[in-house]
Amino acid sequence: MNTPAVTDPFGRRSPVLETLAAWLLGLLWLLPLLYAIWTAFHPAAFATRFSLSAPLTLQNFVNAWHAAPFPRYFLNTFLLVTMILAAQIVLSTMAAYAFARFTFRGANLMFMLVLMQLMVMPDILIVENYATMNKLGLRDTILSIGLPYFASAFGIFLLRQTFKTVPRELDEAATVEGASALQVLMKVYVPLAKPIYLAFGLVSISTHWNNFLWPLIITNSVESRPLTVGLQVFSSTDQGVDWSIITAATLMTSAPLLLAFLLFQRQFVQSFMRAGIR
Known part of the structure; x- marks a missing residue:
């Protein structure tokens, strides 16, 4: 992915300014995470003040784990993102291959309609999606959360751009065989x-792991709620907001995504560069 170079007032490329800009952006992202880590590993009395003598504790994680059925929420979320990803890969692969390698009437128009979906916010379709799920008898199920996202316009576009870079000679060689x-x-x-x-x-x-509004609307039981909806139990207590427990629960929820990105960040960036995204 090409990014504009940082230049000095005279228009010259400045590695120093680029480094400072990268550090600034990194700190803006890191500070909220550091605050969440500090709050989660310290008693509630130190949630809003810093002290070198503050004792470390894991009790916030224990309290958060027992305050909500996290094992069920994790299972629901894992099943949800796995189901959505599997459906998106199958459908996006088939559609992208058709758009990239086959010539048929209305292909360009259909692909333009796919691209137009990228400009439509999913929240706009909540009412229609809810009515559809209700008619199908799927309300308050994991399937009802994932079904509206089975087709991915972004996935079709990304794979189509990739498939178009494959030499047609490979097609011909495979067909001859x-x-x-x-x-x-x-x-x-x-x-x-x-x-x-x-x-x-x-x-x-990451998108469907963090999705909140649609799962909140379409589910109303523990058996089908994902992690994001389950977290709201910590902000609706009569005892007030305990930021230590909230941040502990948030860290438990986001830890799998953070670890996945840290492990695959190089492949993640290189993949988009190979896709020809400019």
């Missing part, structure tokens, strides 16, 4: 796009 269109897709295109699938997977998982 007797491969069908589906076999060409699975044995030629999909293996070459593995880094793109990784990047898209991280985006999809």
